[in-house]
Amino acid sequence: MKVLLKNAITVDPQVNLNFQNDILIENGVITKIESNLKEKVDAVYDLKDCVIVPGFADVHVHLREPGREDEETVKTGIEAGMNGGFTALCCMPNTEPAIDCAEVVTFVKDRATNSLVDVYPIGAVTKKREGKELALLGEMYEAGVVAFSDDGEPVSTAKIMKYALEYSSMFDLPIIEHCEDKSLTENGVMNESLNSTKFGLPPHPSLAEVIIALRDIEILKYTGGKLHLAHISSKETVEVLRKAKKENLNITGEVTPHHFSLTDDAVANYDTNTKVNPPLRTQADVDALIEGLKDGTIDIIASDHAPHSIEEKEWEFIYAPFGMVGLETSVGLTLTKLFHTNFLSLNEIIYKMSINPRKIFKLREARIQIGIQANLTILNLYQEWTVDKYSFKSKSINTPFHGWKLKGKPIGVLNNSKLFYENKLVSIY
Amino acid sequence: MLSSRHLLGLYQVPKKDIELILDTAKTFREIIERPIKKVPTLQGKTVVNLFFESSTRTRISFELAEKRLSADVLNFSASTSSLTKGETLKDTVRNIEAMKIDMVVIRHSAAGSPHYLTQLIDANVINAGDGSHEHPTQALLDMYTIREKFGKLEGLNVCIVGDISHSRVAMSNIFGLLTMGANVAVCGPKTMIPKDLEKLGVTVFTNIDDAIQFADVLNILRIQLERGAASNFPSLREYHRLFGITKERLLKSKKDILIMHPGPINRGVELSSDVADGSNSVILEQVTNGVAVRMAVLYLIGTRTEEN
Numbered sequence: 001m002k003v004l005l006k007n008a009i010t011v012d013p014q015v016n017l018n019f020q021n022d023i024l025i026e027n028g029v030i031t032k033i034e035s036n037l038k039e040k041v042d043a044v045y046d047l048k049d050c051v052i053v054p055g056f057a058d059v060h061v062h063l064r065e066p067g068r069e070d071e072e073t074v075k076t077g078i079e080a081g082m083n084g085g086f087t088a089l090c091c092m093p094n095t096e097p098a099i100d101c102a103e104v105v106t107f108v109k110d111r112a113t114n115s116l117v118d119v120y121p122i123g124a125v126t127k128k129r130e131g132k133e134l135a136l137l138g139e140m141y142e143a144g145v146v147a148f149s150d151d152g153e154p155v156s157t158a159k160i161m162k163y164a165l166e167y168s169s170m171f172d173l174p175i176i177e178h179c180e181d182k183s184l185t186e187n188g189v190m191n192e193s194l195n196s197t198k199f200g201l202p203p204h205p206s207l208a209e210v211i212i213a214l215r216d217i218e219i220l221k222y223t224g225g226k227l228h229l230a231h232i233s234s235k236e237t238v239e240v241l242r243k244a245k246k247e248n249l250n251i252t253g254e255v256t257p258h259h260f261s262l263t264d265d266a267v268a269n270y271d272t273n274t275k276v277n278p279p280l281r282t283q284a285d286v287d288a289l290i291e292g293l294k295d296g297t298i299d300i301i302a303s304d305h306a307p308h309s310i311e312e313k314e315w316e317f318i319y320a321p322f323g324m325v326g327l328e329t330s331v332g333l334t335l336t337k338l339f340h341t342n343f344l345s346l347n348e349i350i351y352k353m354s355i356n357p358r359k360i361f362k363l364r365e366a367r368i369q370i371g372i373q374a375n376l377t378i379l380n381l382y383q384e385w386t387v388d389k390y391s392f393k394s395k396s397i398n399t400p401f402h403g404w405k406l407k408g409k410p411i412g413v414l415n416n417s418k419l420f421y422e423n424k425l426v427s428i429y
Numbered sequence: 430m431l432s433s434r435h436l437l438g439l440y441q442v443p444k445k446d447i448e449l450i451l452d453t454a455k456t457f458r459e460i461i462e463r464p465i466k467k468v469p470t471l472q473g474k475t476v477v478n479l480f481f482e483s484s485t486r487t488r489i490s491f492e493l494a495e496k497r498l499s500a501d502v503l504n505f506s507a508s509t510s511s512l513t514k515g516e517t518l519k520d521t522v523r524n525i526e527a528m529k530i531d532m533v534v535i536r537h538s539a540a541g542s543p544h545y546l547t548q549l550i551d552a553n554v555i556n557a558g559d560g561s562h563e564h565p566t567q568a569l570l571d572m573y574t575i576r577e578k579f580g581k582l583e584g585l586n587v588c589i590v591g592d593i594s595h596s597r598v599a600m601s602n603i604f605g606l607l608t609m610g611a612n613v614a615v616c617g618p619k620t621m622i623p624k625d626l627e628k629l630g631v632t633v634f635t636n637i638d639d640a641i642q643f644a645d646v647l648n649i650l651r652i653q654l655e656r657g658a659a660s661n662f663p664s665l666r667e668y669h670r671l672f673g674i675t676k677e678r679l680l681k682s683k684k685d686i687l688i689m690h691p692g693p694i695n696r697g698v699e700l701s702s703d704v705a706d707g708s709n710s711v712i713l714e715q716v717t718n719g720v721a722v723r724m725a726v727l728y729l730i731g732t733r734t735e736e737n
Binding site: 192193194196197198199201202203205269270288311314315316317318319 | 519538562624
């Protein structure tokens with residue numbers, strides 16, 4: 001089948017592409033990139049006002065399957081991903097049971113077969129994520145995981161982290177760390193600041209994040225291997241990562257859109273959708289995160305999409321679970337808060353949301369080049385829209401961004417010979 | 430008229446509201462000295478005391494205030510949170526509201542629960558203490574007591590002593606007293622001072638003698654062992670040694686310092702018996718004033734609804 005994507009601006013810094021072009025796709029493979037293509041085709045999509053970029057990848061999502069299918073499934077997570085402009089998702093292993101052996105890896109991958117979105121499971125570092133013994137990292141590597149993490153919890157001890165980095169280096173896969181010294185956070189639910197004092201909520205200090213980052217960096221120096229810091233939220237951690245990169249350590253980091261879009265002021269009305277781990281921080285932290293994105297300290301923007309049931313988010317603030325959904329607001333927030341504010345160029349955003357995540361986690365490359373399987377995200381950079389949580393494809397609606405007016409929207413995605421556009425999924429093979 | 434139909438805390442409550450409550454409380458304070466202590470002001474109104482955390486004093490004080498205003502009173506106590514009980518706060522409260530009640534007085538271990546209630550129900554909500562957040566009626570009765578003794582709040586030096594980080598009483602007092610123009614200080618172990626408190630305009634002492642030199646009023650908090658304070662300091666004995674208010678320490682000040690305590694007292698820990706029972710202690714007056722202040726709050730909020 002021949003499909004023609006017309007009139008969009010095609011942008012891919014990997015191949016120095018930034019022109020208004022038509023793209024011809026035959027059976028899912030890019031065969032021509034030219035302006036004003038005249039070609040007899042099966043379908044034409046006029047993408048005037050749009051840009052076509054390499055398919056975005058979100059390397060930090062919780063798909064909740066197996067175990068909490070009431071909150072999300074691989075299938076609904078994929079739909080949310082498509083709606084949010086992503087063609088690849090890396091899903092965290094804090095499921096029930098945890099993704100800690102090949103069988104569960106295969107189970108999750110099987111749920112995603114024949115999908116537009118590529119789903120890459122991340123394996124647990126320790127058995128049952130209990131922090132006691134290494135999980136079957138080798139077996140999971142063979143089954144296709146792209147990294148290891150006990151996310152939701154930090155890697156429990158320095159000893160386990162040392163083993164994890166040593167062992168995973170045999171497969172050249174990164175350990176993703178959720179930086180949190182639990183002895184400091186205890187029952188904390190929001191950033192420790194003047195606001196936690198005013199709101200009377202148990203504090204969760206940024207100190208807890210940077211201490212584990214520092215611990216892990218020293219271990220990384222000692223052992224080698226690859227370390228990736230998940231959802232960096234504080235200026236101290238940005239600084240520590242910047243310094244580690246200057247020392248040429250094999251370390252990378254990510255930030256979520258909610259950590260650069262909100263401060264802990266958002267907790268004022270005790271909306272449990274603002275309860276996330278790590279917690280929302282201060283404006284100084286937001287500024288440092290943005291600076292870290294600009295100077296390359298932070299490599300990746302990832303959502304930490306964390307679906308939770310309505311019932312659980314209706315618990316009192318101190319009891320409600322941590323997390324918010326993010327797949328369907330990630331691109332809009334990034335364009336609104338970083339692109340339209342001139343903090344990042346479109347090319348830089350493509351690096352943070354497609355090229356870097358794919359490179360760091362060795363996902364299939366997305367490159368807008370003739371002869372390569374098309375893996376594309378279509379954006380309208382200037383469309384203004386209002387976040388409506390009831391229109392989410394995700395099974396959960398725990399977002400504090402409902403009603404927000406955003407500028408820039410994912411319009412469609414194309415991958416694996418499938419196109420999702422205008423709310424319709426079609427095969428283009 | 431009060432600016433809000435709820436009393437969730439004293440943060441950002443305007444000065445005129447606090448003055449109105451304190452002035453109204455003065456009238457009720459006179460009424461409760463009479464042989465017949467009951468007035469028909471809230472006749473036909475139903476008030477629910479929704480206590481999700483064990484409390485005797487505050488509940489009794491509210492209940493008495495409600496009964497003296499002739500309201501119909503319902504007491505609902507649940508010592509466990511909604512989480513362990515299986516029923517959410519939302520369901521519990523909606524059930525109770527379905528019985529057509531007018532006002533809810535809520536005590537809950539989770540900060541923000543009263544705020545959440547206002548999103549769920551139409552009834553007026555009065556916060557009787559939420560976690561480590563606020564306890565506005567306690568602060569109002571403290572301010573009432575201070576104002577009775579000094580005739581004013583503005584310019585007075587008030588120091589709150591103890592575990593500030595776990596204290597809703599401290600936070601409500603800080604917000605209210607700052608609004609009223611008092612000079613507010615706290616004194617306690619560094620481990621019990623919440624982050625960035627001084628940014629509110631509060632002076633922080635960690636030496637009790639400095640605090641005593643500063644103070645016209647010492648509001649001494651209970652060491653809340655039940656709220657996990659035990660890990661914040663080495664021992665009760667050491668706490669008493671460093672921060673306990675004793676007669677000897679008070680003698681170092683030239684002023685007659687007013688001694689307050691929200692109760693219940695840990696004698697020999699945060700203050701010695703001779704201070705608690707001494708001539709400058711107004712601890713029991715606070716209790717009496719508490720009923721009058723709560724009557725004022727219930728009355729002002731209850732009648733405000735009628736005007737709407």
